Amino acid sequence: GQNIDQPTEMTATEGAIVQINCTYQTSGFNGLFWYQQHAGEAPTFLSYNVLDGLEEKGRFSSFLSRSKGYSYLLLKELQMKDSASYLCAEPPGNNRLAFGKGNQVVVIP
Amino acid sequence: NAGVTQTPKFRVLKTGQSMTLLCAQDMNHEYMYWYRQDPGMGLRLIHYSVGEGTTAKGEVPDGYNVSRLKKQNFLLGLESAAPSQTSVYFCASSSSGTGAFATNEKLFFGSGTQLSVL
Numbered sequence: 001g002q003n004i005d006q007p008t009e010m011t012a013t014e015g016a017i018v019q020i021n022c023t024y025q026t027s028g029f030n031g032l033f034w035y036q037q038h039a040g041e042a043p044t045f046l047s048y049n050v051l052d053g054l055e056e057k058g059r060f061s062s063f064l065s066r067s068k069g070y071s072y073l074l075l076k077e078l079q080m081k082d083s084a085s086y087l088c089a090e091p092p093g094n095n096r097l098a099f100g101k102g103n104q105v106v107v108i109p
Numbered sequence: 110n111a112g113v114t115q116t117p118k119f120r121v122l123k124t125g126q127s128m129t130l131l132c133a134q135d136m137n138h139e140y141m142y143w144y145r146q147d148p149g150m151g152l153r154l155i156h157y158s159v160g161e162g163t164t165a166k167g168e169v170p171d172g173y174n175v176s177r178l179k180k181q182n183f184l185l186g187l188e189s190a191a192p193s194q195t196s197v198y199f200c201a202s203s204s205s206g207t208g209a210f211a212t213n214e215k216l217f218f219g220s221g222t223q224l225s226v227l
Contacts (some may be wrong), residue, residue: 033215042199042218043152087152095140095159096167097216101151 004090004100011106012078020073020103022088030091032071034062037085037102046073046086075105083107111135115200115219122190122226130185130222132200140203141183142167142216143175145196152199158183190226198222 004024012018024032031050035043049055049064049071061074073086085102092098113134122128132141142157144167154167158177172194174186183202187194201216 035216042220043216044218045215048215089152096142096154096157098154098168099144099152101149 004088004098008101009104009106011108013108014078014080016078018075018078018105020075020086020088020105022071022073022100024069024071024088024090024100029066032062032064033089033097034071034073035087035089035099037087039084043087078107080107080109113200113202113217113219115198115222117222118220119223120225122187122224124191124226126190127186127188128190128224129187130198130200130224132183132185132202132219133181134183134202134217135181136202136204136217137180138202138204138217139180140205140214141177142201142203143173143183143185144199144201145169145194146199146221147196155185155198190224192226194224195226196224198224 031048033048034046036046037043047062049062052064052066054061054063059076064071075082083106085104087099087102089097089099116131139160143155144152145155146152153169155173156167156170156175158164161180164175176184199221200219203214203216205214
């Protein structure tokens with residue numbers, strides 16, 4: 001089976017750091033994706049993890065622990081444009097992607 | 110660069126009416142997907158296709174039909190619309206799927222269709 005869990009909303013100030021968590025349960029693991037979705041727009045790809053550890057891409061980093069079924073997305077030096085929903089997603093194995101409900105991040109001045 | 114194009118962008122239907130949403134991609138992708146997004150529910154997969162002439166059911170297929178007659182197009186049909194189908198619909202494509210074949214293949218999404226069924 002497969003079940004992705006994410007908290008729903010958080011508020012942070014410009015320049016701060018936020019961590020968005022995602023837990024998943026799956027019988028077979030094919031990696032974990034993070035997508036960003038601004039209000040009224042389509043999701044866009046942020047990162048992909050298949051091995052344990054931290055992947056860094058500029059201000060955004062993604063971490064994976066396969067043994068714990070856990071991932072997080074770290075947003076550093078928050079900017080107003082980072083206000084968006086952040087979705088984790090996992091392929092259940094057969095050529096499709098299953099998404100969590102997303103975590104809304106609101107950045108305030 | 111067009112990428113993934115969805116038409117129409119907005120539509121209002123009456124209960125019982127039918128319509129077809131069109132998704133077109135110009136990236137020669139094999140895999141195409143239709144998702145719906147509702148508040149508090151996240152993105153849920155309706156149907157998908159792993160190549161021209163193929164279709165498969167996703168998580169919430171009831172009330173929808175799809176066709177993939179040409180590789181670049183993936184059509185989503187509602188035969189008899191219901192208010193429960195009011196949603197934002199997203200089409201997506203990827204070059205080689207997101208399962209065991211190519212586990213780092215990301216999805217490219219269209220801009221979405223806002224559908225209201227009254």
